[in-house]
Amino acid sequence: MYRALYAFRSAEPNALAFAAGETFLVLERSSAHWWLAARARSGETGYVPPAYLRRLQGLEQDVLQAIDRAIEAVHNTAMRDGGKYSLEQRGVLQKLIHHRKETLSRRGPSASSVAVMTPSTSDHHLDAAVARQPNGVCRAGFERQHSLPSSEHLGADGGLYQIPPQPRRAAPATPPPPVKRRDREALMASASGGHNTRPSGGNSVSSGSSVSSTSLDTLYTGSSPSEPGSSCSPTPPPVPRRGTHTTVSQAQPPPSKASAPEPPAEEELAAGTTSASDDLEALDTLSLGTTEEKAAAEAAVPRTIGAELMELVRRNTGLSHELCRVAIGVIVGHIQASVPASSPVMEQVLLSLVEGKDLSMALPSGQVCHDQQRLEVIFADLARRKDDAQQRSWALYEDEGVIRCYLEELLHILTDADPEVCKKMCKRNEFESVLALVAYYQMEHRASLRLLLLKCFGAMCSLDAAIISTLVSSVLPVELARDMQTDTQDHQKLCYSALILAMVFSMGEAVPYAHYEHLGTPFAQFLLSIVEDGLPLDTTEQLPDLCVNLLLALNLHLPAPDQNVIMAALSKHANVKIFSEKLLLLLNRGDDPVRIFRHEPQPPHSVLKFLQDVFGSPATAAIFYHTDMMALIDITVRHIADLSPGDKIVDPESAGAVK
Numbered sequence: 001m002y003r004a005l006y007a008f009r010s011a012e013p014n015a016l017a018f019a020a021g022e023t024f025l026v027l028e029r030s031s032a033h034w035w036l037a038a039r040a041r042s043g044e045t046g047y048v049p050p051a052y053l054r055r056l057q058g059l060e061q062d063v064l065q066a067i068d069r070a071i072e073a074v075h076n077t078a079m080r081d082g083g084k085y086s087l088e089q090r091g092v093l094q095k096l097i098h099h100r101k102e103t104l105s106r107r108g109p110s111a112s113s114v115a116v117m118t119p120s121t122s123d124h125h126l127d128a129a130v131a132r133q134p135n136g137v138c139r140a141g142f143e144r145q146h147s148l149p150s151s152e153h154l155g156a157d158g159g160l161y162q163i164p165p166q167p168r169r170a171a172p173a174t175p176p177p178p179v180k181r182r183d184r185e186a187l188m189a190s191a192s193g194g195h196n197t198r199p200s201g202g203n204s205v206s207s208g209s210s211v212s213s214t215s216l217d218t219l220y221t222g223s224s225p226s227e228p229g230s231s232c233s234p235t236p237p238p239v240p241r242r243g244t245h246t247t248v249s250q251a252q253p254p255p256s257k258a259s260a261p262e263p264p265a266e267e268e269l270a271a272g273t274t275s276a277s278d279d280l281e282a283l284d285t286l287s288l289g290t291t292e293e294k295a296a297a298e299a300a301v302p303r304t305i306g307a308e309l310m311e312l313v314r315r316n317t318g319l320s321h322e323l324c325r326v327a328i329g330v331i332v333g334h335i336q337a338s339v340p341a342s343s344p345v346m347e348q349v350l351l352s353l354v355e356g357k358d359l360s361m362a363l364p365s366g367q368v369c370h371d372q373q374r375l376e377v378i379f380a381d382l383a384r385r386k387d388d389a390q391q392r393s394w395a396l397y398e399d400e401g402v403i404r405c406y407l408e409e410l411l412h413i414l415t416d417a418d419p420e421v422c423k424k425m426c427k428r429n430e431f432e433s434v435l436a437l438v439a440y441y442q443m444e445h446r447a448s449l450r451l452l453l454l455k456c457f458g459a460m461c462s463l464d465a466a467i468i469s470t471l472v473s474s475v476l477p478v479e480l481a482r483d484m485q486t487d488t489q490d491h492q493k494l495c496y497s498a499l500i501l502a503m504v505f506s507m508g509e510a511v512p513y514a515h516y517e518h519l520g521t522p523f524a525q526f527l528l529s530i531v532e533d534g535l536p537l538d539t540t541e542q543l544p545d546l547c548v549n550l551l552l553a554l555n556l557h558l559p560a561p562d563q564n565v566i567m568a569a570l571s572k573h574a575n576v577k578i579f580s581e582k583l584l585l586l587l588n589r590g591d592d593p594v595r596i597f598r599h600e601p602q603p604p605h606s607v608l609k610f611l612q613d614v615f616g617s618p619a620t621a622a623i624f625y626h627t628d629m630m631a632l633i634d635i636t637v638r639h640i641a642d643l644s645p646g647d648k649i650v651d652p653e654s655a656g657a658v659k
Contacts, residue, residue, distance in 0.1 A: 001025060001040065001056040001063060001066070002023065002054060003021065003023050003024075003054050004018050004021060004022045004023075004024070004052055005020065005052055007019045008049065008052050014047055015046055016045075016046035016048050018039070018048065022041065023039075023041070023056065024038065024039060024048060024053065025037060025040055025063060025066040025070065025099075026053075027045070027070075027092065027095045027096065029050070032050075033050070033051070034047045034048070034050075035047065035048055035053075036092075038066060038069075038073075038096070039070075040062070042073060043066070043068075043069030043070035043071070043072055043074075045070055045073070045074065064100065064103055064104070067096050067099055071100075074089050074092055074093055074096070075340070077089070079337065301348035301352070302352075303352055304363060305348075305349055305352050306328075306350075306353035306354070307352070307363045308364070308367075309328050309353070310324050310328065310418075311367075311370065314370070314371070319416075320415075320416035321416060321417055325353065328353055332350055332353070333346075336350075369418070371413050371421050371422075374413060375413060375421075376425070378406050378409060378410050378413075379425070379433040381406060382407075382410075382436065383436045383440075385399065385440070386436055400446060400448070403449055404448065407449065407453065407456060408452065411455050411459060414456060414460060415459050422460075423463050423464050423467075426460060426463065426464075426467055427464075427466065431466075431467070431470045434460060434467060434471070434474075437456065437457070438475060441453045441454075441457075441476065442479050447493055450493060451492065451496060454493070454497065454500050457503075458496075458499065458500055458503060461500075461503045461506075462596075462597055464599070465507060465597075465599035465600065468504060468509075468599070469507070471504050472504055472505070472507075472511060472512075476500075477504055477505070477515055477518075477519065478514075478517075478518045480497045480500060480501050481518045481519055482518055483497055484497050484526075485523065488535060488537075494543060495546055498543065498546040498549075499549075501550050502546070502549045502552075502553045502593075503597075505550075505594075506594050506595070506596055507556075507599065508603035508604065510557055519554065521565045521572070524551065524554070524568075524569035524570075525569045525572065525573060527547040527550060527551050528551070528570070528576060528579060529573075530543060530544060530547045531544045531548055531578055531582070532573075532575060532576065545582070548579065548586075549593045549594060551566060552593065552594050552606040553594045554566055555613060556604070556609065558613075561617055566613075567614070567617060567620050570614070570620050570623060571617070571619040571620050576623050577625075580623055580624055580625075580628055584628060584631055584635070586607045587607055587608075587611070590639070592605050592606050594606040
């Protein structure tokens with residue numbers, strides 16, 4: 001442990017600023033003027049000038065606590081960066097683990113007789129050390145965050161990866177080492193022979209700074225020779241300029257061989273090799289422990305936990321399926337970040353939450369989704385009421401309130417529940433429930449219940465394209481077209497009928513031939529008259545836009561222009577000024593009002609197909625005025641000019657309209 005003699009502040013990004021009296025734990029003597037140290041109070045790591053420090057005779061327990069705080073600080077920094085460790089952080093963790101092992105090996109009766117520290121060769125792998133974490137660092141989180149793949153610590157030559165030493169710079173000379181250490185270094189130099197070359201006329205190489213050999217031996221982690229000095233200077237070393245002092249990062253390449261420091265002596269090389277093997281063994285043990293803990297967490301967490309949480313939250317809060325997923329994900333993610341020990345378990349919970357697509361299939365065996373149960377009850381009761389011919393023809397009791405509650409709950413489930421559950425219930429028994437609702441709509445004459453049924457049909461169309469195909473082939477389009485032409489006084493029901501019809505025809509599928517009796521030219525002329533003349537009750541002017549969308553949707557399933565009932569009605573209508581204006585407005589915006597859903601396969605662009613059919617016949621091409629034609633040409637030219645080189649037309653069938 002070291003205490004700061006003076007306050008220090010530097011502009012270097014990796015230098016620690018500290019006040020006088022702060023204590024530090026030295027991790028590495030990178031150069032004569034900069035040491036890698038950890039602040040004992042907070043565990044923050046950085047570089048400090050050794051001339052500002054004085055060694056303290058501290059207890060091993062204080063050193064262990066400082067190491068633990070430094071390890072925890074590195075992990076917290078990595079968690080804030082997304083859980084990824086940089087090369088610098090990995091190197092610091094390696095030094096901290098090695099230093100903790102050294103400190104634990106010194107605890108005992110022989111601690112006072114240790115003169116020069118050598119790497120520990122004990123057989124334990126930090127199991128007891130991790131169990132005694134004083135700062136709340138639990139075993140699971142500690143081992144998970146310490147586990148580093150052994151391949152990441154191997155350099156290009158297969159050896160243990162070591163952080164390269166810091167670049168050297170001219171510095172005040174350090175005092176000569178003590179006589180004993182100078183003699184020992186001379187013996188080491190003579191033993192190495194020609195392996196180490198000393199510059200002639202220079203002083204002996206110092207091991208890092210001007211501190212005593214006792215302090216060097218106490219926390220010695222590796223020798224880094226410095227440049228020879230000329231004289232002793234009592235003043236603190238100057239702070240290096242920005243760019244001179246660089247720290248190791250992912251983008252920094254290791255120093256070249258030409259500027260590499262002199263290799264250490266053979267004894268130090270042997271000690272470093274032993275230390276490297278011990279560190280690698282400890283890291284491998286931690287990695288193995290992390291893998292075992294992760295496997296244990298996977299076995300302990302049931303794969304149905306995500307579906308069970310979704311079911312509990314939805315049943316007790318009434319939130320939609322997506323909001324339940326978001327709420328559970330936020331809570332579990334916060335617990336995972338706040339309690340590192342629970343990270344493996346929380347990770348399995350999140351995976352189960354993401355993988356559970358179908359809630360009814362993801363639940364444990366024997367459990368049934370609550371929404372699925374309610375859909376079964378609602379569909380069964382509505383089918384029973386449909387089959388009650390006596391009640392439908394001559395009501396014996398008032399059942400509107402009960403049916404309204406059923407339909408409102410059905411609409412709520414179809415809108416907010418798991419779409420997979422709703423699709424499965426609608427498709428069961430070849431869409432028996434959907435066809436039963438269509439038959440019930442045909443039999444029901446109360447406007448309020450019909451309006452709720454229309455909303456339910458719209459929610460079903462958004463679930464799957466197969467449901468739309470079923471509705472197209474049913475009697476629903478015919479019933480809606482007949483209802484729109486016979487009852488024009490109910491504005492709200494008229495708007496919903498036009499909207500549902502546009503949804504049903506939005507996929508461009510073929511319509512049964514019998515439907516043209518109600519969906520032929522007279523119905524198209526009725527829609528054009530609403531667009532041009534409007535209705536007295538339509539104060540919001542919402543109905544003309546819905547009728548335009550319905551005409552575009554009806555035109556999608558008519559491939560031949562000569563047999564197109566929409567074009568026939570357009571040629572017979574005297575004035576379609578408002579309709580042509582709305583058509584040009586949609587073309588200018590580039591919108592397709594019929595493409596409501598994202599079901600596959602996507603139909604062609606309804607506006608471009610309508611224009612293509614209009615200009616396919618001289619009778620229909622004459623509906624546009626001269627100014628409308630000029631505006632149409634200007635819109636087309638501008639759209640073509642806005643295309644970048646290499647852009648392709650998204651819809652191949654719309655190429656004819658653009659041409």
